[in-house]
Amino acid sequence: MDANPILAETIRGNWVENRHRGAYVVMDADGAIIASAGDIERPVFPRSAIKSMQALPIFARHAEGKFHHSEEELALACASHHGEDAHVTTANGLLMRIGLSAADLECGAHAPTNAAARDALRASGAEPSPLHNNCSGKHSGMLSVALAMGVPTVGYVGREHEVQKAVRAAVEAVIGESLTEDRCGTDGCSIPTFAAPLRAFAYGFARMSTGKGISDELGYAAKRLFDAATSHPHLVAGTGHADTLLMAAFKGRLMQKVGAEGVQCGAIRDKGWGYALKCDDGNIAASQAMLAGVLLELTDPDDEQRKLLKSLAHQTIKSVRGAEVGELRAAQA
Amino acid sequence: MDANPILAETIRGNWVENRHRGAYVVMDADGAIIASAGDIERPVFPRSAIKSMQALPIFARHAEGKFHHSEEELALACASHHGEDAHVTTANGLLMRIGLSAADLECGAHAPTNAAARDALRASGAEPSPLHNNCSGKHSGMLSVALAMGVPTVGYVGREHEVQKAVRAAVEAVIGESLTEDRCGTDGCSIPTFAAPLRAFAYGFARMSTGKGISDELGYAAKRLFDAATSHPHLVAGTGHADTLLMAAFKGRLMQKVGAEGVQCGAIRDKGWGYALKCDDGNIAASQAMLAGVLLELTDPDDEQRKLLKSLAHQTIKSVRGAEVGELRAAQA
Numbered sequence: 001m002d003a004n005p006i007l008a009e010t011i012r013g014n015w016v017e018n019r020h021r022g023a024y025v026v027m028d029a030d031g032a033i034i035a036s037a038g039d040i041e042r043p044v045f046p047r048s049a050i051k052s053m054q055a056l057p058i059f060a061r062h063a064e065g066k067f068h069h070s071e072e073e074l075a076l077a078c079a080s081h082h083g084e085d086a087h088v089t090t091a092n093g094l095l096m097r098i099g100l101s102a103a104d105l106e107c108g109a110h111a112p113t114n115a116a117a118r119d120a121l122r123a124s125g126a127e128p129s130p131l132h133n134n135c136s137g138k139h140s141g142m143l144s145v146a147l148a149m150g151v152p153t154v155g156y157v158g159r160e161h162e163v164q165k166a167v168r169a170a171v172e173a174v175i176g177e178s179l180t181e182d183r184c185g186t187d188g189c190s191i192p193t194f195a196a197p198l199r200a201f202a203y204g205f206a207r208m209s210t211g212k213g214i215s216d217e218l219g220y221a222a223k224r225l226f227d228a229a230t231s232h233p234h235l236v237a238g239t240g241h242a243d244t245l246l247m248a249a250f251k252g253r254l255m256q257k258v259g260a261e262g263v264q265c266g267a268i269r270d271k272g273w274g275y276a277l278k279c280d281d282g283n284i285a286a287s288q289a290m291l292a293g294v295l296l297e298l299t300d301p302d303d304e305q306r307k308l309l310k311s312l313a314h315q316t317i318k319s320v321r322g323a324e325v326g327e328l329r330a331a332q333a
Numbered sequence: 334m335d336a337n338p339i340l341a342e343t344i345r346g347n348w349v350e351n352r353h354r355g356a357y358v359v360m361d362a363d364g365a366i367i368a369s370a371g372d373i374e375r376p377v378f379p380r381s382a383i384k385s386m387q388a389l390p391i392f393a394r395h396a397e398g399k400f401h402h403s404e405e406e407l408a409l410a411c412a413s414h415h416g417e418d419a420h421v422t423t424a425n426g427l428l429m430r431i432g433l434s435a436a437d438l439e440c441g442a443h444a445p446t447n448a449a450a451r452d453a454l455r456a457s458g459a460e461p462s463p464l465h466n467n468c469s470g471k472h473s474g475m476l477s478v479a480l481a482m483g484v485p486t487v488g489y490v491g492r493e494h495e496v497q498k499a500v501r502a503a504v505e506a507v508i509g510e511s512l513t514e515d516r517c518g519t520d521g522c523s524i525p526t527f528a529a530p531l532r533a534f535a536y537g538f539a540r541m542s543t544g545k546g547i548s549d550e551l552g553y554a555a556k557r558l559f560d561a562a563t564s565h566p567h568l569v570a571g572t573g574h575a576d577t578l579l580m581a582a583f584k585g586r587l588m589q590k591v592g593a594e595g596v597q598c599g600a601i602r603d604k605g606w607g608y609a610l611k612c613d614d615g616n617i618a619a620s621q622a623m624l625a626g627v628l629l630e631l632t633d634p635d636d637e638q639r640k641l642l643k644s645l646a647h648q649t650i651k652s653v654r655g656a657e658v659g660e661l662r663a664a665q666a
Contacts, residue, residue: 045350261350322441
């Protein structure tokens with residue numbers, strides 16, 4: 001297997017310390033490659049980077065028609081949120097409205113990703129609940145799908161449960177590839193994750209962004225989800241996170257989502273392009289630098305957007321005393 | 334530049350998720366290569382993996398003759414410790430004996446690496462001090478060197494300070510290479526770090542392990558430092574850390590030290606071999622898996638040692654709910 005190119009590296013003083021390899025592809029909805037590097041056919045686990053695809057059954061299985069998800073709830077279904085008040089409240093609100101509770105979530109509990117939220121919860125003496133799990137919005141949405149489908153909610157994370165079958169079918173429909181059992185694992189939040197080529201995920205995001213080549217129903221669902229996520233960027237990640245900052249700065253033009261282990265997926269909506277990127281070694285910060293390098297080239301950023309992208313493409317490394325001693329940078333930025 | 338080989342990878346379900354490339358070399362004190370993979374001539378920053386080399390001036394500059402460092406203080410000089418009570422007490426004890434205090438440490442303050450120590454400090458309401466910095470033992474030792482040399486302690490972390498010149502000279506003497514300004518950066522604890530080939534660091538550890546090819550004075554110093562570190566493995570890292578577990582399991586046969594950004598250095602003392610390993614992308618856990626794969630092959634481990642090495646060469650990845658969903662494994666283990 002050929003090595004992917006170095007797309008980000010760490011400099012300390014005047015010497016390279018770390019090298020991060022990876023691959024990415026930007027595609028249009030006709031399947032034309034706008035830009036790429038590395039092996040874009042090697043199947044990768046998309047993890048949370050495709051939560052907006054996994055949320056499609058909220059529409060396709062008529063949960064939205066039944067429960068009238070708010071825009072905030074739709075944004076949170078696409079989120080890896082940081083467990084801040086707005087995130088927990090929104091997830092809990094949907095669960096209550098559909099007659100369920102945190103006890104029905106099968107994602108597991110972990111402390112809030114946001115440090116202030118983590119400290120506050122700790123100070124309150126309460127234990128982290130599944131509502132604080134970064135995936136609780138996605139899981140609440142999946143529970144609403146189970147109810148709309150009239151199937152048991154228990155076990156909704158299982159590979160053979162009707163909800164996960166619906167998720168798999170929706171992802172297959174937009175990426176134009178079969179998701180197969182020989183490339184399957186379990187995500188951190190207990191649902192299945194299927195590996196597929198980066199090319200297919202980029203293609204799927206281009207099709208979701210434009211509605212081209214997919215059913216009107218999926219195109220409508222995709223537009224509602226992208227509109228919700230880009231209108232509520234804080235709900236999709238949290239205070240200070242790159243995804244939140246990027247979507248806020250691009251004012252609806254950019255749908256952007258990180259996935260665990262260095263995956264980045266999204267769409268440059270005004271151009272109708274989708275993209276997918278994977279850092280081979282799973283380093284999230286490096287994948288953000290790589291992504292910023294790509295977006296600098298392809299988004300025609302304004303001054304504010306450029307400044308933000310530059311800060312992600314050149315991340316300062318500091319000593320314990322706070323002196324600048326190096327940077328993590330996109331290889332070509 | 335050719336890509337280094339994949340030495341560790343992450344598996345999720347039935348598919349590879351991440352790939353970690355790297356290089357390593359195991360050498361004897363005559364400079365013969367026992368085993369290697371990847372580019373061992375590419376200069377890398379050794380970071381904290383060579384703290385035992387950086388501690389050599391404690392003997393070479395007669396600080397030990399003057400202040401009679403205890404075995405515990407010598408072990409802590411070689412340590413990236415976790416800020417537990419024994420670590421803080423030992424660092425503070427040396428500082429008090431030489432008439433200095435935590436205020437003289439120029440490493441900066443950070444919270445203890447050990448979670449229980451961090452929680453206890455937090456519960457006490459006290460702020461982290463430089464004594465909790467994982468490098469406080471090394472820095473206390475450097476301050477003792479400054480006093481023994483009769484030079485000002487202030488600014489001892491600077492590249493042009495006599496202490497750092499002594500450290501640089503000692504490292505050059507054992508690795509047999511010049512450390513040059515064109516491959517230099519600042520470490521997290523504010524002292525200089527110089528990049529040199531993995532081969533040179535492995536050679537240096539082999540020479541320190543055997544005393545071959547270096548002065549009697551450096552050979553004596555190395556033996557004292559390795560004896561101290563391997564006799565007090567908890568002081569060199571902390572509760573549950575791989576270095577502590579490995580040195581305890583190998584009962585003096587193995588000198589082992591991690592460095593930031595995926596470096597591993599040490600010596601298989603009974604064989605007189607030194608080694609150096611770098612994970613290209615800086616991932617510490619992956620570098621530990623790589624190291625375990627190498628040590629499994631070369632240390633003739635007993636059952637207990639083999640079990641520990643296997644657990645490092647196959648690190649379980651769990652979901653938030655605690656289910657086993659994958660592993661980080663050495664590529665050949």
